[in-house]
């Protein structure tokens with residue numbers, strides 16, 4: 168609190184003083200747009216709220232790489248708005264009110280990356296989102312070993328994930344919920360597909376993948 172008084176926060180998107188994300192930059196998150204990627208084809212529908220460029224990209228990088236936890240409420244709120252808007256998407260009509268609650272499974276962060284980023288960054292967003300829409304959060308996936316995926320090609324990412332992504336029974340989604348895998352960025356789609364497949368192999372049906380951003 169005292170620190171906030173001494174150092175007024177700057178917008179993660181445009182660097183103006185004031186809110187962690189100013190009102191103009193908060194508007195970059197749109198409605199969920201379908202994302203098509205080869206690894207996800209015939210698996211589950213995937214959606215993103217913005218393209219991985221400009222202000223949206225800067226906000227995410229500031230949150231993720233600079234440990235700006237104060238950006239989490241804005242990003243979690245954007246995910247919550249997206250989930251709520253699924254009622255209007257024809258293929259998601261069944262997800263509207265009156266159906267089982269959602270359960271968000273965060274794409275796992277590597278433990279080493281989590282340490283430098285101040286905790287599992289996607290899980291924190293899922294928790295903010297879940298509080299707003301009354302969903303569950305199930306940390307059912309963990310990543311052990313391998314390396315950070317930044318800069319890897321699709322084939323390298325797939326190899327990097329092999330044997331490192333694990334299903335964690337203690338984080339199993341509650342029975343009867345509709346499971347959505349949440350991620351920050353969809354690039355090649357390999358990570359999302361691996362998350363969905365790992366859950367599927369554990370007998371858990373995934374309804375969709377929702378990410379904040381997708382590369383162009």
Ligand SMILES: [Zn+2]
Pocket residue numbers: 178179180181182183188189190191192193
């Ligand atoms: Zn701004």
